[in-house]
Amino acid sequence: MVMSAQPVGSVAGRQWAELLHAIGLRQTTPRLMVLDALSALGHGRVEDIHQAVVERAPAVSLSTVYRQLETLTEHGVVSHTHLLAGTKTYQLVSHADHAHLVCRDCGAVVELDGTIAARFTAEVSGTHGFTVDFGHLSVFGRCAGCAPERAQEAG
Amino acid sequence: MVMSAQPVGSVAGRQWAELLHAIGLRQTTPRLMVLDALSALGHGRVEDIHQAVVERAPAVSLSTVYRQLETLTEHGVVSHTHLLAGTKTYQLVSHADHAHLVCRDCGAVVELDGTIAARFTAEVSGTHGFTVDFGHLSVFGRCAGCAPERAQEAG
DNA sequence: GGGTAGTTGCGAACCGTTGGCAACTACTGC
DNA sequence: GCAGTAGTTGCCAACGGTTCGCAACTACCC
Numbered sequence: 141m142v143m144s145a146q147p148v149g150s151v152a153g154r155q156w157a158e159l160l161h162a163i164g165l166r167q168t169t170p171r172l173m174v175l176d177a178l179s180a181l182g183h184g185r186v187e188d189i190h191q192a193v194v195e196r197a198p199a200v201s202l203s204t205v206y207r208q209l210e211t212l213t214e215h216g217v218v219s220h221t222h223l224l225a226g227t228k229t230y231q232l233v234s235h236a237d238h239a240h241l242v243c244r245d246c247g248a249v250v251e252l253d254g255t256i257a258a259r260f261t262a263e264v265s266g267t268h269g270f271t272v273d274f275g276h277l278s279v280f281g282r283c284a285g286c287a288p289e290r291a292q293e294a295g
Numbered sequence: 296m297v298m299s300a301q302p303v304g305s306v307a308g309r310q311w312a313e314l315l316h317a318i319g320l321r322q323t324t325p326r327l328m329v330l331d332a333l334s335a336l337g338h339g340r341v342e343d344i345h346q347a348v349v350e351r352a353p354a355v356s357l358s359t360v361y362r363q364l365e366t367l368t369e370h371g372v373v374s375h376t377h378l379l380a381g382t383k384t385y386q387l388v389s390h391a392d393h394a395h396l397v398c399r400d401c402g403a404v405v406e407l408d409g410t411i412a413a414r415f416t417a418e419v420s421g422t423h424g425f426t427v428d429f430g431h432l433s434v435f436g437r438c439a440g441c442a443p444e445r446a447q448e449a450g
Numbered sequence: 451g452g453g454t455a456g457t458t459g460c461g462a463a464c465c466g467t468t469g470g471c472a473a474c475t476a477c478t479g480c
Numbered sequence: 481g482c483a484g485t486a487g488t489t490g491c492c493a494a495c496g497g498t499t500c501g502c503a504a505c506t507a508c509c510c
Contacts, residue, residue, distance in 0.1 A: 166476050166487060186466080201490050206467065211488095222377050241425045250425065256418045263411045269439030270396045270405065279432055280376075284424030321507050323457060341497085356459050361498065366457095 163215045170200045174208040175232075178218065183231035183240075183249070221278050239277035245286035252279065318370045325355045329363040330387070333373065338386035338395075338404070376433050394432035400441035407434065 156175045160167050170193065177192035178184070184192070190205045209230050212218035220230045221240070239252040261272045311330045315322050325348065332347035333339065339347070345360045364385050367373035375385045376395070394407040416427045 168476070168488060170489070199490080202466095203468080203491080204489060207488085210468095241419065241423055243425075244428060250423055252419070253422045256415065256422060259418070260411065260415045263414070264396065264407070264434065264436075267408045267411060268396055268405055270398075270434075271437045272434055273399060273436040277434055279419065279425075279427055281419075281428040282426045321456060323507070325458070354459075357497095358460080358499080359458060362457085365499095 159217065163217070165211070165215065169197055170204045171208050171212075173197050173200060174205060174212070175217070178230060178232050178235075182235055183221075183229050185227050185229055189230060237274060239274050239279060241279050241281065241283070243283035243286055244280055245282055248283050248285075250283065252277075314372065318372070320366070320370065324352055325359045326363050326367075328352050328355060329360060329367070330372070333385060333387050333390075337390055338376075338384050340382050340384055344385060392429060394429050394434060396434050396436065396438070398438035398441055399435055400437055403438050403440075405438065407432075 156172050157167055159175075160171065165171065173193040173196060174189060176196075177189045181188060181192060186202070186205060186209065189209070190200070190202050193200045193205060209218055209220070213220065213230075216233060218230055219233050220228050222228060238254060239257050241250040241252055242248075243250075257274060257277075261274065264270050264272050311327050312322055314330075315326065320326065328348040328351060329344060331351075332344045336343060336347060341357070341360060341364065344364070345355070345357050348355045348360060364373055364375070368375065368385075371388060373385055374388050375383050377383060393409065394412050396405040396407055397403075398405075412429060412432075416429070419425050419427050
């Protein structure tokens with residue numbers, strides 16, 4: 141009884157079908173579920189993704205989620221970063237064109253303003269000749285809610 | 296036969312003595328060795344630090360290195376970041392006032408220009424009210440040597 | 451110099467991750 | 481619509497990094 145689950149009927153399922161066909165991967169329930177989960181979550185740890193998957197397809201194993209993330213990463217569909225300390229966080233590459241601000245106190249994740257990101261990238265490239273990989277850029281610190289005093293000082 | 300090693304006679308040993316006394320921690324050989332190793336390495340993974348320690352004090356166990364890093368982190372002497380994907384990297388806080396550029400190809404680590412860092416911090420703070428923790432900021436990408444074409448394009 | 455409590459080393463346990471293998475199924479061609 | 485093939489999966493064991501428990505030891509205070 142492998143790969144037995146309700147068919148993927150979501151609207152998003154269509155785009156995955158085309159995407160997977162384009163890169164030569166089969167459309168399997170676990171694979172589509174992982175993509176759906178990533179799309180819904182935005183970004184998530186392996187266990188988050190697995191949990192989201194098993195809610196709709198309980199038979200999908202953790203190993204498979206790991207393998208899917210690896211396979212999809214190899215094919216450029218998924219990328220990973222380290223939003224939380226020591227934790228690999230996965231996301232769709234379509235979601236990886238911006239950096240994240242990660243609050244160390246409350247764990248909140250905010251997307252970094254594109255203008256700031258672009259300027260930072262340009263400056264780093266100009267000064268160090270270093271090409272910033274924004275899909276992997278995570279900025280740790282404290283958000284406005286967790287560091288009100290500092291925000292006032294800095295303001 | 297615990298804690299048997301050559302006494303810490305390095306010049307740096309003096310500053311550690313004062314530092315540890317100030318924060319109420321005992322001066323033990325393993326602890327001083329870890330501090331010396333961090334000072335010498337700049338930043339390093341647990342195994343790097345452990346290796347550096349055992350070269351001078353072979354009896355120091357890996358567990359102790361872990362515990363020291365944890366203890367020293369709690370006391371604000373050490374901080375950690377993630378220079379290499381999925382790898383916790385430790386450093387002295389005195390060494391943590393700058394961000395790192397990490398090349399994903401060759402693994403080279405470059406210290407980010409202070410001016411760029413300061414401007415980035417100010418912009419992020421102003422726009423998002425987010426206080427950047429530079430000791431934890433690692434920027435992934437490709438260095439000049441590993442991405443010559445891109446550097447030309449960007450230039 | 452003696453007493454106390456912080457610190458250590460050892461080894462087991464723990465957790466996230468990876469790999470092997472047989473079973474299963476998505477896709478292709480007819 | 482059906483059979484064949486190969487990609488994919490689930491199960492389970494293994495692996496490596498990290499943490500924990502405990503008895504022994506020693507740095508520090510008096």
